[in-house]
């Protein structure tokens with residue numbers, strides 16, 4: 001019941017935000033137009049238009065630092081209502097000044113001051129709103145509500161605002177009607193802006209009472225002084241890797257975006273595609289943004305949002321670099337689409353993480369840092385890149401069919417993109433919640449609906465050694481020799497194998513290896529090996545590794561990849577995912593691969609005289625595929641493997657294994673001296 005009420009509150013808040021956002025956009029456009037309309041001289045018009053818009057960015061520098069503290073300290077509902085009432089009065093006053101006889105100079109001066117005041121107090125409203133929203137939505141719905149809000153705020157409402165304003169103006173011009181001064185289109189737009197704020201205040205006050213009040217944690221935090229609460233916010237950001245990565249990543253993404261905006265005009269010229277290319281590129285970036293926000297979550301499905309965030313920054317920045325290299329408009333359009341998509345998806349993932357993972361009592365301050373930082377970074381990046389592209393000269397380079405301008409703009413895009421990639425990788429590392437899980441395999445698995453699971457966390461004090469290889473390679477022989485040598489050193493050694501190390505496992509071993517009429521199908525076989533492994537790891541391997549033993553296993557995951565993957569030709573990625581799920585991501589520290597020519601190995605097995613089991617009886621081609629799959633796995637991760645020619649004498653092989661293992665053992669002895677042999 002409570003969550004239904006909360007959702008109802010969210011729906012109301014969303015409607016209010018849509019109205020407010022519409023009011024904001026129409027206000028931004030109308031204030032600029034209103035100010036410029038006070039002058040006849042084009043230069044003065046341009047200055048008035050740009051000036052009022054620039055003024056919207058400045059307050060962040062002044063009030064930003066304490067806005068977050070206010071959002072966390074005071075009742076968020078009252079904070080939003082008071083700010084909105086003030087904004088209503090301030091914005092309404094703008095069109096009224098000339099009606100009461102104000103000169104053009106005074107009107108513009110007041111429009112500028114009022115905009116500045118309005119934007120300044122907006123800085124208190126935003127963190128209060130951002131911090132309140134997650135309290136209205138269940139965690140599982142945060143992403144979808146963010147999609148809705150972002151598309152409404154940055155997609156629908158600015159377009160509606162621009163359309164309404166131009167429709168009002170064009171309608172008036174075409175009808176030839178003359179309206180009184182107070183009812184001109186721009187004035188009407190300004191009234192809409194003001195009244196949208198009044199509407200927001202009323203709905204928040206009467207309709208969304210759920211965001212009022214304070215949690216016990218916020219009450220407690222509010223007992224601190226303003227200064228302490230302010231520094232606590234910064235300390236939290238600085239000392240929490242996830243938040244640090246998120247904040248730095250967001251700034252990096254906006255810096256890359258700012259560079260593209262600042263360099264866009266000269267870049268469009270460098271493509272030789274005319275002025276229209278600039279608008280086309282700009283439109284394409286926004287299209288990418290909308291596509292990323294709208295479709296991104298559907299495409300990556302259950303991919304970790306922390307990983308997705310860093311990946312998207314790398315995608316957006318890599319695409320900025322691609323723009324720097326593009327020599328044809330079609331290439332630039334693809335780059336621009338990807339910049340937009342990467343930035344949009346990063347923005348969505350970032351806000352979702354901020355909403356979902358930051359405690360209520362700190363949320364306001366973190367959002368304040370983000371919004372101030374973003375504004376500053378954007379302003380700086382746009383200005384600096386604008387100046388830098390203006391400084392550099394360009395040189396035309398002939399590439400046969402094409403020629404391209406090598407200019408400061410392109411160098412800037414390449415450098416900006418490279419910095420963005422560096423920031424993205426840094427964020428990814430800081431925030432990664434699936435350390436050790438291969439990134440591309442995880443991404444590919446997620447796209448197909450099967451993300452790889454993160455490794456189950458446990459303290460591994462021991463060493464995990466696995467022997468792999470084809471039939472008769474000599475694994476059991478080497479397992480025995482190694483365990484004897486280690487026991488002689490005084491170590492705790494657990495010798496084990498797959499399948500069949502547990503009671504359950506030995507029943508499974510019978511099911512997979514006995515030659516019966518009703519043999520398991522390929523998929524059933526894969527699942528049976530996985531079931532044996534899951535139980536083996538949970539009941540034998542992990543407990544032994546936790547207490548610091550050396551676990552020596554005859555076969556593990558690679559056998560499934562080689563036999564069921566390559567041998568049975570089941571998709572190796574799926575077998576890998578299944579094994580990683582079964583083992584909770586547990587990987588061996590060392591895999592000793594005894595490589596044997598199948599003919600030699602099977603002859604050895606034959607000479608044991610106890611007959612061939614179901615798998616040993618497979619075709620020669622099957623065993624060849626298994627052999628090369630083992631070799632490929634070793635080649636892909638050489639640090640983890642010791643590949644030995646299994647036709648060498650038994651003792652030589654045993655010495656090679658103990659020598660390679662010595663380094664690993666001394667590392668754990670150093671880390672866990674209490675388990676080291678005395």
Ligand SMILES: Nc1ncnc2c1ncn2[C@@H]1O[C@H](COP(=O)(O)OP(=O)(O)OP(=O)(O)O)[C@@H](O)[C@H]1O
Nearest residue numbers: 470471472473474475476477604646647648649650
């Ligand atoms: N390096 C070697 N050179 C020659 N023969 C060997 C060598 N290592 C082991 N053997 C012999 O080969 C046979 C198979 O050895 P072992 O049982 O150790 O292999 P395995 O890999 O464990 O076999 P399986 O695949 O059946 O588990 C045994 O008779 C063993 O004595």
Ligand SMILES: Cc1cn([C@H]2C[C@H](O)[C@@H](COP(=O)(O)O)O2)c(=O)[nH]c1=O
Nearest residue numbers: 498499529555556559560563564615616
């Ligand atoms: C773990 C595992 C094993 N197999 C196959 C490989 C062998 O043919 C048998 C095990 O016999 P061994 O004498 O104990 O070596 O099972 C497999 O196909 N998939 C696996 O995951």
